[in-house]
Amino acid sequence: MRYRIFSFPCALLLLVLAGSVHADGRWRDLPPEERQELREQMREQWQNRRERALERPYRGHGEALPPEERQRLRDEMRQQQRLYPERERRHRRD
Numbered sequence: 001m002r003y004r005i006f007s008f009p010c011a012l013l014l015l016v017l018a019g020s021v022h023a024d025g026r027w028r029d030l031p032p033e034e035r036q037e038l039r040e041q042m043r044e045q046w047q048n049r050r051e052r053a054l055e056r057p058y059r060g061h062g063e064a065l066p067p068e069e070r071q072r073l074r075d076e077m078r079q080q081q082r083l084y085p086e087r088e089r090r091h092r093r094d
Helices: 002-029 032-055 067-083 085-093
Strands: none
Touching (some): 067 085
8 A cells, every 4th residue: 555655646756757848848949039939928927926916915924904903803703713613623623
């Protein structure tokens, strides 16, 4: 049984590596103009993602929320725990 568990991830890894090698070969077969165009499109897409990420406010660790909003969310979570205690216990096991 242990052999099967080990062989599946190895086979999957080999498949991924073979796929990446195959895709890399097709990239080289493109004419230089098409490769340059694809690179420019990728750069534009990455820049758009960066700009969208900068537009969104950072919501990590509650720093962007005002204290009143944080307190309201805490109260709502406590109320949910009181209403559905079995749901909370089930999640703690996972």
